[in-house]
Amino acid sequence: MKTVGGNGSVSDLPHVVIIGAGFAGLAAAQELGNTAVRVTVIDRNNYHLFVPLLYQVATAALSPADVAEPIRHVLGRYPNIGVVLGEVSSVDTQAREVSLASGETLHYDRLVVATGSTSSYFGHDEWRSVAPACKSIEEARLIRSRILSAFEEAERDGASDREALMTFVIVGGGPTGVEMAGSVAELARHALTADFRHIRPETARIILVEGGPRLLTAFPDSLADYAAKALERLGVQIMTNAPVERITEDGLTAGGRFIPARTVLWGAGVAPTGAAKLLGVPPGPGGRVAVCADLSVEGLDHVYAMGDVAACLGEDGRPLPGLAQVAQQQGRFLGKGLRRAIIKGEPLSAFHFYNRGNAAIIGRHHAIFDFGRYRMKGYPAWMLWAIVHVVLLVNTAQRVRVSLQWLWRYLTYRRGARIITTPVPPRGR
């Protein structure tokens, strides 16, 4: 309907279809904005989710809208980009067609798959309902409701199960588990202290369970040690060498020990979404889609994969980690590359990841940053973490909102979003 330039309809231009509006997909689309290329971005949600801050929604510090930005709003300024809200049901790489669950079919000239990752329970899908992960807004809201409801139940006169209600177990010693444990600890130790009469939230047990010998294996020893000490100072109990054997509504068994706990949160594993199957290619390392150095999918023409779903080998010959910065750099690289390839006929070059530093935040004044050569911890790392995350948010309004809420929380120790709005399913009693 709307035209670019005025010389022809957008629908005559070469068509790039991008599946997924995460960090990778959105960056690629933006690079293709206002060019002589027609772009369609497909996502099952109408928003781009800033996953690195989602744990703050789960722990009542931020609201969903603070970390979710409507895709149409981000891309609305580019008349050559359309957005489709829908679920991809199949891809025909011969006919170059993407079919949606709603029945629509889109023809593409180039297809970019950036469908990300999902939480993985290592074959124990029965744990999913008792130990929710934090990968979507709905899950974050559910976790928030579960944590707050546990305190409410414990507050009841004559609550029989007070110890288990006031025990919070977080599974997984990676950045996700560490950040979640720190944030739950701060919620209990600071934000809720004045709220109850029969319980003292600051006495809640927060336990971080890790199957391997230490936390944060992606970080150097010195930083991981620092993080562990900072967590312990916050009152988080750390159990290493404790692989999870069983999770029920009554608690968790790990390393042969049963911990009575009514709230178990999962931060242990992620798996790529099923894009290899969708594309009809054999799964690559870790189930991800194997891609060449230029991010084209091995064995397919004009199909590309990037972000968490793609196994792109780094300089050390191992697949790059599933990080926002990897996805964003790949998106920019591929967006620029496709622009040149389609408009000027230039071949794609090889992607090189530039490590901007790997970070984890433990809590107030405590974070770690690993830049490879340099390392940073404590207050400066915490400041840098906050600045980087605010800058990375999609728009100015979110930056202002999140900064203000952080400032307010920093000054008062309070959390504004302590509302229970997702009904917590009865836990069998």
Place this chain on the structure above:
Amino acid sequence: MKTVGGNGSVSDLPHVVIIGAGFAGLAAAQELGNTAVRVTVIDRNNYHLFVPLLYQVATAALSPADVAEPIRHVLGRYPNIGVVLGEVSSVDTQAREVSLASGETLHYDRLVVATGSTSSYFGHDEWRSVAPACKSIEEARLIRSRILSAFEEAERDGASDREALMTFVIVGGGPTGVEMAGSVAELARHALTADFRHIRPETARIILVEGGPRLLTAFPDSLADYAAKALERLGVQIMTNAPVERITEDGLTAGGRFIPARTVLWGAGVAPTGAAKLLGVPPGPGGRVAVCADLSVEGLDHVYAMGDVAACLGEDGRPLPGLAQVAQQQGRFLGKGLRRAIIKGEPLSAFHFYNRGNAAIIGRHHAIFDFGRYRMKGYPAWMLWAIVHVVLLVNTAQRVRVSLQWLWRYLTYRRGARIITTPVPPRGR
């Protein structure tokens, strides 16, 4: 556990139980804070809801946490007040006991019922699922998802039903319906304009349907006329003398006319919650609980009712309207009265309502205010409306958040919370 003063345990003090933490219940509890009275506030939600701004959550302008404040946070500073999250299942006014659905029983010395109102479909409960009302956070979120999803569906290539998808009918010409219609119109005409490629959201039809001969019957003619003109300038079509006959997934029949519409919103009626039945008294005017001038329930000892659930007669001999300001004034009055009654043995006086002005907002620069003797409309009324509503929010953080979001929206016409997070049930096609 915690004691007041140190001379005795809180549990030895006279016990006031307040059911409902709306404007009335919260105000009463605050007046009883830090006194030699034990107070328990029961609510089914863990938050106090600022209902007058809920329509802004439904139209993507604010987030739920901006209009919901944890009750424990508001009352946490008063060691003599406890909060119970629960649903009251029965009241025994002889034994002076309140029973909760969870099985707990609370003994009271004085009982205050402030359970508010709920949406009423005038005997057509089958309309509830097709035409949601906006009385809770869950409903507001559902309405937000429905409105945004309708535009998404209309945007689909070859959407067959585009006209019905882009028609939004609001039922009820009172303040609720007027505010909702104005806000939906502004969302379509301004906030969404750049977002779509196949549809033009500014061409959406927004229809306000009223059964009676004119809008805003609680306001003088001149103000109601002004509001109708302002709505029409925003592109809202007003249908008066059009009682609703039927609502289905395909549209609405009102005044003998069928309007194809996939989104119908209900702002037509409220009914008191079933407190009369709970207390075992005959329902008073409009199904509300009949109260004496001092807000005590007719025929019961030491039981009081206030807010939307109570039929308290005004100076004109008619029940006071279900407004936040009535509820809040009654709460303060009864809180103070009970404090004096319990501690000093003074009898309760008679409640007098002081009209602080009845307002409705139509949209940017347009609102009406009726102070009885004075009237105000247009820009000054709009400014006053905004100031009053910000001041009435429970805490400073909310005031700052809401003010900033309004300012930002005012300057940019954008709305930050345009996220679809409640799955919209399939509408039978």
